[in-house]
Amino acid sequence: MRRDSTLVVFDLDDTLIDTRNALLPLALRRVVDATGIPLDRLDPRGKRIDEVLKGVPGVTPEQREAAAKAWYRPEVPPLTPFPGAREVLEALRGRVRLVLLTRGDPARQRRKIEQCG
DSSP, X not given: OOOOSOEEEEOSBTTTBOOHHHHHHHHHHHHHHHHOOOGGGSOTTOSSHHHHSTTOTTOOHHHHHHHHHHHTOOXXXXXXXXXXXXXXXXXXXXXXXXXXXOOSOHHHHHHHHHHHO
């Protein structure tokens, strides 16, 4: 089949792979353990640690540093693609140019892709 010039761009996290439900609880627990800040004071809607800590008054520089280290740890827990994600990619492969665009750490993103096949 001839490939046309169409380019299809996908994001990885929470588009192809359900990372929010897998990573968020783990990351929040690590922040609580590292900082002593109660879980109910953290904002689980945040995607970056500064957003998670936004509404917490009196956070010390030491707590911010510990929270950042806990939040951005490189381990990747078991992840799964969203239902139908793999099938969509297979259907498009060879027909259009597929591109993965993500702002995550490249090594960590590669591990996520490898884990999900």
